[in-house]
Amino acid sequence: MSKLFPKSVNKLPLQILIFIGLTASIVAAGITYYATPKYSRVGYAPVQPVPFNHALHAGHLGMDCRYCHSNVEKSGHSNVPTAQTCMNCHNQIKTDSPLLAPVRESYASGNPVPWVKIHKAPDYVYFNHSVHVARGVSCVECHGKINEMEVVHHAKPLSMGWCLECHREPEKFVRDPKLVTNLDWKHPGGTAAQIEEGKKFVHDWNIQPPQSCSGCHR
Amino acid sequence: MRYAYLVLFFFLVTAISVLGFRGSTTTRPPLEIFPDMDHQAKYKPQAESAFFADKRTDRPSPAGSVAFGRTAIQSDGNFLAADDHMYRGTQADGTYARGFPSSITVDGKLLERGQLKYTIYCAPCHGAIGDGNGITKQYGMGATPTYHDERLRNIPEGDIYHTITAGKNNMLSYADKLEPADRWAVVAYVRALQRAQTGTVADVPSSHKSELGLK
Numbered sequence: 001m002s003k004l005f006p007k008s009v010n011k012l013p014l015q016i017l018i019f020i021g022l023t024a025s026i027v028a029a030g031i032t033y034y035a036t037p038k039y040s041r042v043g044y045a046p047v048q049p050v051p052f053n054h055a056l057h058a059g060h061l062g063m064d065c066r067y068c069h070s071n072v073e074k075s076g077h078s079n080v081p082t083a084q085t086c087m088n089c090h091n092q093i094k095t096d097s098p099l100l101a102p103v104r105e106s107y108a109s110g111n112p113v114p115w116v117k118i119h120k121a122p123d124y125v126y127f128n129h130s131v132h133v134a135r136g137v138s139c140v141e142c143h144g145k146i147n148e149m150e151v152v153h154h155a156k157p158l159s160m161g162w163c164l165e166c167h168r169e170p171e172k173f174v175r176d177p178k179l180v181t182n183l184d185w186k187h188p189g190g191t192a193a194q195i196e197e198g199k200k201f202v203h204d205w206n207i208q209p210p211q212s213c214s215g216c217h218r
Numbered sequence: 219m220r221y222a223y224l225v226l227f228f229f230l231v232t233a234i235s236v237l238g239f240r241g242s243t244t245t246r247p248p249l250e251i252f253p254d255m256d257h258q259a260k261y262k263p264q265a266e267s268a269f270f271a272d273k274r275t276d277r278p279s280p281a282g283s284v285a286f287g288r289t290a291i292q293s294d295g296n297f298l299a300a301d302d303h304m305y306r307g308t309q310a311d312g313t314y315a316r317g318f319p320s321s322i323t324v325d326g327k328l329l330e331r332g333q334l335k336y337t338i339y340c341a342p343c344h345g346a347i348g349d350g351n352g353i354t355k356q357y358g359m360g361a362t363p364t365y366h367d368e369r370l371r372n373i374p375e376g377d378i379y380h381t382i383t384a385g386k387n388n389m390l391s392y393a394d395k396l397e398p399a400d401r402w403a404v405v406a407y408v409r410a411l412q413r414a415q416t417g418t419v420a421d422v423p424s425s426h427k428s429e430l431g432l433k
Contacts, residue, residue, distance in 0.1 A: 089343070
């Protein structure tokens with residue numbers, strides 16, 4: 001009986017197995033890398049109806065975040081400013097700028113400027129801005145260095161695991177509430193001093209970030 | 219077998235070139251691989267409504283709304299904003315009231331609160347010391363008056379309160395940013411700024427004089 005297959009075929013099953021193994025690990029690596037908010041959300045920078053420049057207003061001019069997001073200390077929702085807030089200055093500054101036309105129109109008509117929301121918590125997450133700000137969690141911890149962004153992009157993943165990083169070790173992040181809107185602030189004493197002071201804040205203010213489901217999901 | 223590896227390599231390169239890397243900026247909305255219950259049929263603040271004609275979920279007060287029972291309950295000034303001094307800065311005859319409302323205690327805490335709010339909302343135009351030289355002046359903001367002239371030193375506190383509430387000339391209302399108690403805190407801080415400009419050596423407590431090199 002003559003040979004039906006050449007001898008090299010003997011290696012084929014092993015080669016196929018190796019190939020399948022390699023393909024599977026590439027797919028697994030790809031899913032790990034891509035199917036996470038670190039990829040899907042971070043970097044989202046939509047085109048806004050008015051190209052508002054945070055680097056200019058919050059960075060260069062040194063305006064406090066709360067000038068526009070004025071309810072952040074009182075409300076769970078950090079508000080997008082009204083057109084009147086813009087007009088406080090822009091009724092005299094750059095009054096003819098075509099870029100500001102949607103703001104003037106909104107101020108005149110009362111219809112809101114259709115800003116595009118960037119940071120969205122899912123509807124089953126009950127995030128409260130005021131409790132975080134009141135206990136010294138800075139804007140920068142979740143939104144990144146907005147004061148350096150000409151166009152705001154989604155800087156942090158806002159995934160549940162990422163929330164828990166801070167809820168498990170708040171001392172690494174909390175600071176004096178007076179400094180929450182100072183996005184450039186870092187503890188002058190470095191990480192060790194931050195943790196030491198953070199532990200004091202956590203103790204003095206009785207900070208107990210919930211790690212149970214019902215802390216954030218209702 | 220070599221071809222299989224070439225095909226795999228081709229797919230890998232294609233996938234990476236299409237998907238890019240983590241953190242690269244994009245104008246496309248985030249991919250939702252599993253939407254779960256991310257979008258529920260409920261209203262969230264400042265969201266869009268499909269029901270109302272103006273598409274606003276936050277409903278404005280209907281025109282002509284008045285505080286209910288305002289005259290009926292005079293004993294508690296905070297109830298329904300019945301205290302004219304506190305909520306409108308006026309006295310019974312409609313003129314601006316001097317001094318602070320009875321429910322406001324002027325102390326260090328109030329001034330600290332006032333300083334915080336003043337720095338956020340007022341300092342961009344009025345300047346950190348109230349001289350009208352805020353950062354906006356360099357960008358073409360019209361003349362912002364200084365607090366340090368006789369007229370503004372002598373106006374009633376209620377008038378300052380009313381200016382914050384309703385705005386004046388080019389200044390728009392700050393009522394949506396400062397609640398009444400905070401407005402009074404800012405009034406107190408404005409008074410402190412005015413007082414600071416007329417300070418003399420006699421105002422420095424004797425215990426602090428040596429720190430400043432005074433006798």
